[in-house]
Amino acid sequence: MSKPDTDILAQLDQILESRKGQAASKSYVASLYAKGVEGIAKKVGEEATEVVIAAMQGNREELIYETADLWFHSLILLANAGIRSDEVLAELSRRLGVSGHAEKAARTAKN
Amino acid sequence: MSKPDTDILAQLDQILESRKGQAASKSYVASLYAKGVEGIAKKVGEEATEVVIAAMQGNREELIYETADLWFHSLILLANAGIRSDEVLAELSRRLGVSGHAEKAARTAKN
Amino acid sequence: MSKPDTDILAQLDQILESRKGQAASKSYVASLYAKGVEGIAKKVGEEATEVVIAAMQGNREELIYETADLWFHSLILLANAGIRSDEVLAELSRRLGVSGHAEKAARTAKN
Amino acid sequence: MSKPDTDILAQLDQILESRKGQAASKSYVASLYAKGVEGIAKKVGEEATEVVIAAMQGNREELIYETADLWFHSLILLANAGIRSDEVLAELSRRLGVSGHAEKAARTAKN
Numbered sequence A, B, C, D: 001m002s003k004p005d006t007d008i009l010a011q012l013d014q015i016l017e018s019r020k021g022q023a024a025s026k027s028y029v030a031s032l033y034a035k036g037v038e039g040i041a042k043k044v045g046e047e048a049t050e051v052v053i054a055a056m057q058g059n060r061e062e063l064i065y066e067t068a069d070l071w072f073h074s075l076i077l078l079a080n081a082g083i084r085s086d087e088v089l090a091e092l093s094r095r096l097g098v099s100g101h102a103e104k105a106a107r108t109a110k111n
Helices: A008-021 A028-057 A060-080 A085-096 A100-110 B007-021 B028-057 B060-080 B085-096 B100-110 C007-021 C028-057 C060-080 C085-096 C100-110 D008-021 D028-057 D060-080 D085-096 D100-110
Strands: none
Touching: A008 A028, A008 A060, A008 A085, A008 B085, A028 A060, A028 B028, A028 B060, A028 C028, A028 D028, A060 A085, A060 B028, A060 B060, A060 B085, A085 B007, A085 B060, B007 B028, B007 B060, B007 B085, B028 B060, B028 C028, B028 D028, B060 B085, C007 C028, C007 C060, C007 C085, C007 D085, C028 C060, C028 D028, C028 D060, C060 C085, C060 D028, C060 D060, C060 D085, C085 D008, C085 D060, D008 D028, D008 D060, D008 D085, D028 D060, D060 D085
């Protein structure tokens, strides 16, 4: 396998897009689309809890695995809303030039 | 700005690594490291809830923003455990060749 | 202090109801009502994460404290929707007569 | 059925205690105990997400049902740690005499 690179998220976007036309019985992703936003959002909440638990256990392999699950299901939640990963990456990129505490202050002001 | 890609995740890895030596008062990320794994994990749980809420609201901009927050804080949780984003991308890449329901079955067997 | 019992939940219901007319600046509960269902739901998600973390730490005192926080904020979420705790207790009571695996089967069928 | 009253949580405590000796195959609760604290904590995280989703949907019946699920699974998490519900009620009772913003200030100081 070639080394993971910049295109994996974009490839996942394409795959998730291609699952939109499929029957729920044919694809795990299609079965999640069929459950609607609440079904997909529920999975994101579940996977986040598993990330928290893996982190608390100090289990390195589990933490990688569960974080992949969390990102994967959040990509499905985005795809369901017609959003591609590069829009999230653009938001993260925007923050690269912003100092941490300034970012925090901006977020606090926002909330 | 050049088009966002997952080099952004690698850049974030570097920035998060560089924050490890800093005083908590100087950087939001350093202040999270100072709280330990439970403080960072707590933020991941919070951000996941905000993603769920933004999705349920059908608020596109919020969903992008909160997903960026969720990924950002999960990168901090990884960095705190000495894990770089490319290890998560490798796990996601591994799944690219696996059909959805097979993946689901593998995950179910694992849990 | 007399021994705690679920009359405490009924007392909390009354207190939460009485906060509905108050200014957000006067009361923590009123400040949450002012944030709307998404603000209160966000707190429930946060407190649940803290319960998970306290449980994983095996910290008995924290687990009691954070569970109280979780129940307290879920009571606010209920109150905000015009629901009293005894409706939740009635649902729990209904399950007292139902065997665990039957209950699980019923819930699975529901989901 | 008699009206839900102060004893339902105490009855649930007793039932949850009685499940400790059972085979996982005989009881849903025993099957959760068998998964350990991480398995039970995972369920608490899941149920909290479902509460958040039900609240966002504005679905009154679902909100009652999912809150019952959340409390039920948090009681199992407590029971697994040898904690009875009255210890949580005592913590809630302690707060009855404390003003909201004072409570909030105390919690903020604590965290």
